[in-house]
Amino acid sequence: MDFDLATVQSQLENWRDQIWLWMQTPSFLAQLSAIVLSILIAPLLAKILQRAIPFFKKEPAESVKYLKVRQILFKVGGLLRAVLLVLLLGLSSNILLAVPAFSEDWLVKLAQSLAAVFLVYRVIKVFLQEAFYRKLALWVLVPLSLIIVLGYFDEFKALLSGTVLLPMGNSPITAMTVVKLVVFGFLFFWVGNLSNVKGQSAIRSQENLDAGVREIVAKLFQIVLFAIIFFLVVGAAGIPLSGLVVVFSALGLGIGFGLQPIAANFISGLIILFDRSVKIGDYVNMEGDRFGRVKAINIRSTTVATADGKDIIVPNTKFTEDAYENWTHDNPLQRYEVDFGVAYDTDLDALVPLIRDAVLEHEDVLSDPDVPSVEFRSFGDSAINMCVEFWAEGIDDGPNKFTSDVGMIIWRTLKANNIEIPFPQRVVKNIK
Template structure:
């Protein structure tokens, strides 16, 4: 029985293959089919020729613009578009040939050219994604989403596809359920609006921070308020564009509230702490801070969740905003950039301290970064050491002794050179060993 069925299947496949072969032979004998095939071949030949000609005639398609060129952004887009100019011309030429074939009564058909045009359109979308999206993740997402959508559209199944999405209910909500189409719109318009929002946020914050007439703390507050308001507006635009009903918003906000209650308290706390930091201005961008655990550096940025502290060795330390509202820390430049520093040194017990003080003080004061106000350098006695009289120089400078500033190091060198030049001994620990006499025999 199975052997007879296999022979029947083979006969059916053979008959079907014979039918296909006969159909292809009929097409190859048909002037209409051959005309369409010739049109496709001619379009494939003409597209690269015309693309090369346009690149030679139009400089902006041939050479990438320099950053200082006029209309740099527009020129860059035109130049990038030129990288898939052949695909654009192929689609355009196939569309022109399809129209020409329909208008000629001897042919009157363009179905094969339409199929070729559809495939060329899908290839055009793929090339545009490869050129305009540099990030590998976004490029992969766009290829997996936009290319299938383009294929559905060009093959004429768009209406059936949208009807299927509209008919698929994800969350039943009375008369206005959330369907697969709603989620698709939410994903598409959400990605688009939030990408535009991120670009607008960067430019808006840069414009606000460029206002030198405003205090730095005020600029940071306005920048963060601009960011918050912008993304709230974008969120409502996305929701309205996706067609989510008001009742759906209640569900979404309820889920968010539950999420905050269960696991998002740290994020919410850091967000609120960031606002508190900006409003009370206890910390602002540019301040030099020292946190618990010997973490120190300049405040580089205050974000919605964390604060970035840039260290002198080129590292960025991400600190939760709650560390500035719940823990103690030192802000060295909160009210004034002036800082007092100390350098310890020792001299021998034979030194004339009364003569030493003005010599060292004047030498330190000669340093260009050492200030005479609020106080001049002060040479102070500390204690009597085992091998030296321990002294100290206190002096004021503008800025932090870190990174490009070497205040204490420079002053240490000045003290060493001054002592050497005045023949003042810098002692070092000495030990005297006494050997007991050998016992008499």
């Protein structure tokens, strides 16, 4: 179709003439004045209400009662301007219709419809804090609201329902099916995520259950919950269960190729939870000098927290396929060693009980399964190399400094008994 400049120019002139005719009618001027006054009055009334109502004045402190309700009421204060604009335009419409000299409100109704779209926009901006959900809602709900208020929703719905994407007998997959899948998927999974957090928190708070059992039940709860949500979303979108065979076939093919590592980590996570080879709180040492305490066991990976505050994200397959050390798997007791050296003229027979008794006085050093053992190791170049072996409960890391404390005890004991801790010496002779 060729672009006809004369036709466009003629249409613009017709619109100009029509607007000029409207501007000369009292009804149009009254509607325009009502719209301008509503736009000016709405923010003024909003400020007055925000100052007059305590819930809208300032954000509630964390210690107040009914914190969630107070936070919602405070956020509602940010919607007052849009809400009042819609109400004022509706009031203006009724007033104009009641006055015989005007008796028209089509322009005010159009402005009210646009104000309703603005209200939807403000609700999204105020209540959705996460950037992804906010952008998704803005790009979906605002255009949809505009289509509804302009009266094109039925035509838009018919277009989506008539666009077939995948023929499936009597229930084809249409563009409307995809829209329902996205909308219901967002709503159900958002609610499901909140339920998952609350449910797992409630399960993990059951102190009468073993920690490992709580973790297994929490993960099973998560799997069952999202499986139920998946079928609810599919049913709400109108996808027949027979059509899921095609979806699962494609999914199985994807797992066989690109998703195989994810599936392997998922199965490994279940194996870890059920065989309990690794539990929350265990101290593990893996290849590459990576060690720390297990913080969380997730579906795809396990989080290991190191002593310096870092989290190591380890794929679950590392715990089912590779070798690693679990220092606290069955028994929290650990044996530690502290090396030291004494001079060659030291009485070792007197040294052994002296160091043993001193080390045993430490509150974390255990006498069971064995008392501290002071052992001879080797004859060094300048010292007799000795060692103290002792048992303690826990890991020598973070708040526990077993070897450091025992080393300090040995040093103080040797110093108090005038036992020399030698250092390497070299004698240089000048031969002429």
